[in-house]
Amino acid sequence: MEPNQIIRCARGDLKADLLLTNARIINVFAGEIFSGNIALIGGYIAGFGDYAAKKVIDLKGDYVGPGLIDAHVHIESSMTSLTEFARAILPCGTTSVVADPHEIANVLGTKGLDYMLASAKHQPLNFYFTLPSCVPATHMETAGACLTAQDLQPYWEHPKIIALAEMMNYPGVIFEDDQVLAKISQARMHNRPVDGHAPGLNGLPLNA
């Protein structure tokens, strides 16, 4: 969709794809709810008001608001596939999730990551992922896989990978573990945030 198409539609000179009428629109900035119509074109909101449209849906007073974003979730804990997870949460208003797939990575390693990334395609929910930083969670664990910085390297180019997941090995950060620092450096080199994780820390260790 070219921006000028959206502008034309907003101006009223081009038919909208869809007009949602009699909506109760939640304005999260002003903290208000107002009644009106919403015109959409190419998946974008072109404007509020009266518009000609190819399709009209009467919402009969239903609420319309921005989608919620779950900024930290481990989908595997729900014991569902991504499709079933989307089916359960989308109707409640969550339209995007940022998931750390460290549980499946602990069992299957990169095969698990590949499965999650492939499964996230063509879903009605926006799935984004953070790269599991601590697989296994500790060296005292009997895990199915071990993800080194080298294993993670190819994933930084993937558009759905948006950060390094919670760095649970915070002693490894404070005491400069080579692998931990290599993973953090990779994230920084690719301009991705690093999720922190530092329960109970204070003072100089917290500063570190």
Ligand SMILES: [Zn+2]
């Ligand atoms: Zn978590």
